[in-house]
Amino acid sequence: MIGDRMGQEEQIRVRRLKRDEHGRTRALWEEIFSEDSPAFLDYYYTQMADHNEIYAIEDCRRLQAMLQLNPYQIQAGTYLGKMNYIVAVATKEGCRGRGYMTALLKEACRAMYREGMPFTFLMPAAEAIYYPHGFRFIYRQKQGTVVSGQKAPYLECIPAEESDCVEAAAFAERLLKNEKASVYAKRDVFYYKRIRREQISENGGLLMLRENGVLKGLVYFASEGEEWELREPLLETAEGNQKEWLSQAAYQLCKKEGCRMHCEGFGTEPEKPVIMARVVCLEAFFGCFMAKEDLEGDIRVSDAILPENEGRWHLSAKKGQPISASRETLIRAAALEGEEKREKKPIPVSVLMSVLSGYLSIEELERAEENRIPAEAKSLLQKIKPWNKIVLNEIV
Template identity: 30%
Template sequence: MIIRYLKQEEKIESKALWGKVFDEDSQSFMDYYYSDRVRRNKILTAWDGERLAAMLHRNPYDVVIRDRLWKTDYIAGVATDPEYRHQGYMRRLLLRCFSDMYAERMGFSFLVPADPAIYRPFDYTYICDLPSQELNEKGLSQLSRRALVEQSAESREAARFAGRLLEQSYEVYALRDEGYYRDLCREVRSDKGDLILLYTRDEKEELAGIWAYYGEMAENKRELICLPDYVKETGPKKPAVMGRIIHLEQFVSVICLKEDCPVDEMELLLEVKDGFIPQNAGIYRWKLDRKGSVLARVSADAGLKPHLSMGIGELTSWLFGYGEPPVPEESMALAERIRLLNGVFFDEIT
């Protein structure tokens, strides 16, 4: 088994495996993906001699995480040729991927699982539930619709609108800019969909929403970011996106103390278990203040009992504000002083 990244001119060789594994994707969508997304991504592959056996795609995003902007990989195109399944190919690819992302000091990565059971053993955990929403009667009747023109100021307008709206409710989301909406426009139109800007029907004619969908009949929603007056909930939020801390020390730099914490600084002992990125595993002295935090490794021989001990998946879920941590009762007061990330929104699928 040979593990390596494809050179730019080789990437097209992986298209046949994509079509074989993701046979629900249309030819036009694959053409879009391989002419657009693949220009900027990294494709890690596993080979059996001259035959491509498995691959994963590292698609880069600029991600807002509180007051910072991080380069973060969305893991996509995870595929193994049916003849090579259950032989350890995907494990080898993920281990290499983790090692490379750690070397790049990437705080975390994220993905949309076809089956979460595939990724849980590698410590991916849900970090984001997406709302089930559609336009309400007011949105359907009182908003005018205009298809986005790619090469225009409309992409900038859409990006500013979405950025303002997401900032009000979320602390973690993919940065919207002109390029983001030009890409999204090409993505949905590659599969007979469209990206529609929704405007108020008044003198100001202000942008009130962004609606992207697949299919001529808008049967598959891709994105709906809209002023709350014009949307309705159609069901409970659904788990959508899984994430994993990659570089632990980088990630915790955005975790801080709560504003109402009775102390300006705090220190505790944290034990982290990570069977796939050994650099993360160990006992740390975790120092937090109101701006962020740092980790300092402590020798296991010191005989110190950690206040908190958890696997990297449990830590990921907790720090993203998604799940409850396994905190012993005597350490609960310390844990409750920590300001977790508040609100995660990822609706990307490529």
């Protein structure tokens, strides 16, 4: 439970719903996200809401607002474990402006902190909604247009059956490791069975691209009316060949040459910021990273939502080893720092996310946010290896 004060000193009460109550939230989803089809929601409430977590705010048992946490096995640098993807943050129109979303985010973050999750992530409707709560973009998605071409005899594109998911999972895991992806959802058999069903709920599926019989690519597809869309291709071929391969995937869908379709995850159009993330358990977050060189030093951190992350942190690691982080007690910190150092402005957890995720360099961040990082902290952060490649492209 959480007590967050409103203007009239009324308490907002957040409750985690029991599993058998999850279906109650579908009506609010349909009201707020009216663009989603009944087929998609049928999929979601049987394949995701049957094992996720849902936090809600109610008035006389009437649902007023909700936030859902969908669990994924995430590889994040040296970390492998459960992390939550925040989806369906929704408030009834007549209840907005009361602090409900803030209350839901706080309670969800506190619960995830207790589980020791390094961070959480979401696909925002608008950056400005989540920016004040410490979320920052970490993943840009390529965008482009693919035109179907003449069918090539050496390449076949076949919609995957559920039995193909074992092969798809093994291919994707190998490719992502070979590409040295730092952060991605683990591609196991369960992942591809679920994601295939998700695409089918949107009149699509999963295409398997085989070159002379050998699996060399995967690409999701969906359709709305006569409009096709390709999503997030994973292709094991030279970059120069990718356009041709995707033109073959497009041909498989429309069965003729010259069809134009949007492709998410490939193209030369300006990249689109898609996924934002927020630090949850700072100790675990630091542990996701390796040292570029031997390091040892202290950094002061602030966190408006999770006070457990605030204070003076001692970081240490040998070159090529994970970062070890320990938070000093207030008494110990005061004794070590002295009054002058304690007056220095701490670094928000959002800055750590932007820099260590590799989304922004320290110099870019200082220009963008006009947030100067103290010299000692800057020197320490520069010794930490940021993430190389992030592939977080799930829809729900």
